[in-house]
Amino acid sequence: MIGRARFAFGVLAFGYAFLYLPILLVIVYSFNESRLVTVWAGFSFKWWHALFHNDDMLSAAWLSLRIGLASATLSTILGLAAGYVLARVPKFIGRTLFGCLVMAPMVMPEVVMGISMLLLFVGGEQYLGGPDRGFISITIAHTTFSLAFVAIVVQARLADFDRSLEEAAMDLGATPWTTFRTITLPMLTPALISGWLLAFTLSLDDLIMTQFVAGAQSQTLPMLVYSSVRLGVDPQINVLATIVVCIAATALIISGRLTRQTA
Amino acid sequence: MNKVRGLSTGVRAVIALPFVWLTVFFLLPFVLVLVLAFATNSPDNAPPVELGLSFANFKLLFSDHLYVVAWLSSLRIAAVSTFVALLLGYPMAYAISRADPRRRPLLLMLVVLPFWTSFLIRVYAWMGLLAENGILNQFLRWVGFGEHSGTILGTEWAVHLGIVYAYLPFMVLPLYATLEKLDWSLLEAAADLGAKPIQAFLTVTLPLSLPGIVAGCLMVFIPAVGEFVIPDLLGGTSTLMIGKVLWDEFFTNADWPLASAVAICLLVLLVGPIAIFQRQQAKSLERRT
Numbered sequence: 001m002i003g004r005a006r007f008a009f010g011v012l013a014f015g016y017a018f019l020y021l022p023i024l025l026v027i028v029y030s031f032n033e034s035r036l037v038t039v040w041a042g043f044s045f046k047w048w049h050a051l052f053h054n055d056d057m058l059s060a061a062w063l064s065l066r067i068g069l070a071s072a073t074l075s076t077i078l079g080l081a082a083g084y085v086l087a088r089v090p091k092f093i094g095r096t097l098f099g100c101l102v103m104a105p106m107v108m109p110e111v112v113m114g115i116s117m118l119l120l121f122v123g124g125e126q127y128l129g130g131p132d133r134g135f136i137s138i139t140i141a142h143t144t145f146s147l148a149f150v151a152i153v154v155q156a157r158l159a160d161f162d163r164s165l166e167e168a169a170m171d172l173g174a175t176p177w178t179t180f181r182t183i184t185l186p187m188l189t190p191a192l193i194s195g196w197l198l199a200f201t202l203s204l205d206d207l208i209m210t211q212f213v214a215g216a217q218s219q220t221l222p223m224l225v226y227s228s229v230r231l232g233v234d235p236q237i238n239v240l241a242t243i244v245v246c247i248a249a250t251a252l253i254i255s256g257r258l259t260r261q262t263a
Numbered sequence: 264m265n266k267v268r269g270l271s272t273g274v275r276a277v278i279a280l281p282f283v284w285l286t287v288f289f290l291l292p293f294v295l296v297l298v299l300a301f302a303t304n305s306p307d308n309a310p311p312v313e314l315g316l317s318f319a320n321f322k323l324l325f326s327d328h329l330y331v332v333a334w335l336s337s338l339r340i341a342a343v344s345t346f347v348a349l350l351l352g353y354p355m356a357y358a359i360s361r362a363d364p365r366r367r368p369l370l371l372m373l374v375v376l377p378f379w380t381s382f383l384i385r386v387y388a389w390m391g392l393l394a395e396n397g398i399l400n401q402f403l404r405w406v407g408f409g410e411h412s413g414t415i416l417g418t419e420w421a422v423h424l425g426i427v428y429a430y431l432p433f434m435v436l437p438l439y440a441t442l443e444k445l446d447w448s449l450l451e452a453a454a455d456l457g458a459k460p461i462q463a464f465l466t467v468t469l470p471l472s473l474p475g476i477v478a479g480c481l482m483v484f485i486p487a488v489g490e491f492v493i494p495d496l497l498g499g500t501s502t503l504m505i506g507k508v509l510w511d512e513f514f515t516n517a518d519w520p521l522a523s524a525v526a527i528c529l530l531v532l533l534v535g536p537i538a539i540f541q542r543q544q545a546k547s548l549e550r551r552t
Contacts, residue, residue: 008358012370015355019377019431022388025398029391036396082281089274098278101285103544107537109489111506112526115513116292119299119523144288147281176273205381208491212513222383229383229496233391241384248379256372 023245030238047235054236056224064204064221067135071142072200076192078143079150079199084184086151087158106148114212117141121213133215141213142203149202150195157191158184194255201251300523320524330525333503334532340419340494340504341487344426345434348483349476351427352434356475357468359435360442371439378432386425386496393421393497417499425493426483433482441475442468474543481540489529505529 030048034041051057082102089095105113121137124130131137169179207222214223221240228234270278300321302314324330359370377385392399393416400414415421445468453463491506498504505525513522 007354008361011354011358012362015351015431016373018351018428019374022392022428023377023380023385025392026384026388039396078281078284081277085278085281089270089278092270092278094282098282100541101289102281103541105289107485107533107540109486109506109526109529109533111489111491111509112296112529113289113292115509115519115522115526116296117288119295119519120288120292123295140288144285147284151281176271201379205383207383222381225381225383225387226492229387229390233387233394237384237387241381241387244384245380249376252372252376252379256368 023241026238027242027245030235030242032235032238035235036233047239051236051239056219057221057236057240060219060221060224063135063218067138067142067220068200068203070135071139071146071203072196074139074143075147075199076150076196079147079195080154080188080192082147082151083154083158087155102148102151104148105145106152110145110206110208113141113145114209117144117209118212133213134218137213137215138210138218138220141209142199142206145206145209146199146202149198150192153191153195153198154188157188161187190258193258197251197255201248296523296526299520300527302520302523304518304520320521321528323521324524324528329503330508330528333505333508334528336503337488337505338532340422340426340502341484341490344423344430344487345480345484347423348427348431348434349480352431352438352479353476356435356438356442359439360445367443371436374432374435382429383492385429386492389421389425389428389497390416393424416497419498419502421497422494422502422504425497426487426490429493430483430487433486434479437478437482438472438475441472441478445471474547477539478543478547481536481543485533485536485540488533505532 029040031043031045032040033044033046082098086099086102092098117137117140121131121133125133131140166179166183169183170176174182205222207226210220211223211226214220225237225240229237298314301316301318303317303319355374359367359374362370391397393414394400395414395416397414397416415424449467449471450463453467454460458466489506490504491510494502494504494507495510498507506529509522509525509529512518512525
């Protein structure tokens with residue numbers, strides 16, 4: 001028994017070390033005095049100061065944030081509808097196609113989605129005169145991609161939930177809309193919040209589709225990070241990474257609390 | 264309500280909203296890729312294509328050595344990385360599923376947390392680690408060997424490492440989900456009947472956790488085949504992967520029709536794994552309802 005416990009401890013220690021050591025080192029080196037990310041030259045807030053005075057970085061972050069808010073909200077609305085249909089409407093014409101369409105973006109390689117989205121926007125520009133490539137096209141691409149994740153969360157929550165409450169409400173004369181508003185929606189709230197957070201994170205993080213559909217003028221945070229990282233390591237990216245890890249941890253704790261409360 | 268033939272207007276609207284969105288922004292673009300894959304590149308026009316029905320792009324993809332190698336090495340790299348992720352993820356999922364129930368949420372959260380941080384930044388973390396003067400090489404030198412060791416960054420090893428690192432959470436979660444539901448009394452029964460622990464594991468635990476293994480492997484394999492960021496940042500010029508080829512055809516060579524044909528080929532490659540994955544997801548959802 002002792003052997004087994006020790007084995008489990010060893011496995012977990014190794015696994016978590018593998019997952020966290022690289023991130024930890026990135027965080028530590030964000031406080032490095034030297035420009036080199038490989039040599040420790042003393043503690044400094046130099047790069048933190050530089051990042052917060054980097055105008056390109058700030059405007060890219062602002063654009064990413066706006067796209068994240070818009071696409072997370074849109075995909076939560078669409079994902080709620082899609083998840084509800086998948087869980088509660090068993091039969092209608094085209095249901096199989098509907099199911100495939102909702103789930104496919106999750107398994108579709110991002111490069112393929114990127115190129116296909118761009119072709120759509122280029123075609124739209126040519127024949128319809130819009131939309132401009134930038135905020136709108138990126139938001140649409142992100143929404144299409146993340147609504148699948150929201151739909152899955154919503155569908156799973158509805159599948160776990162006892163239908164009899166909804167049926168009772170309807171037996172007592174509530175209209176479908178009232179039933180949805182007073183029974184289904186409140187019970188889905190935790191799922192919707194974690195779905196929104198997931199969509200927001202996916203949007204903030206997306207590089208590939210964004211690179212395809214962004215026009216020449218717009219640059220999101222991942223695009224900026226990518227173009228700077230390609231040239232080599234940059235301490236300002238370490239600072240950014242530290243901030244992102246802190247935000248992610250907070251978001252995860254919130255969504256973890258929400259799901260546990262209702263589980 | 265749903266049993267009644269003909270759905271109410273409200274339900275219809277709820278169906279139509281995502282349906283229309285996905286048709287316009289997912290299905291239609293996909294058709295465009297298909298159309299463009301049969302077109303030819305003509306750099307003089309404003310959108311540099313000439314529509315038509317030409318198989319030249321596909322012919323090129325199957326005759327040019329570069330594309331065939333990229334195809335095969337994408338599959339190989341994805342398969343090897345998936346296997347390594349399984350070797351690392353299975354013991355982790357197993358250990359978490361046998362841990363104190365009160366500690367499990369925290370342990371699971373620690374597996375998921377990296378997924379919520381930026382993918383790009385996690386790959387970036389390995390750049391500093393694996394570089395020529397990186398922390399890993401410094402460590403190896405300090406320990407005493409590695410004087411003549413080369414650099415891992417820019418090799419296929421780095422790509423494997425990056426994929427395993429980035430997709431490990433996708434492996435651990437489905438494995439944990441099946442292992443957690445496993446009836447441990449079966450193992451006790453096996454032990455009572457004289458099975459050695461390794462025998463019991465091979466004949467009871469492993470077969471019963473097969474759904475988790477399949478789901479986890481597909482969740483790593485499918486995105487890994489089309490991966491772009493990892494081979495671009497960690498791999499070298501010799502690492503060919505199909506996602507990177509598509510990217511280069513599109514952004515560097517501006518050959519949209521060829522890039523579309525590469526996209527179609529990439530999808531063909533993934534049809535099998537995706538179909539298995541979808542069927543399994545449907546099955547596991549059925550079991551829940």
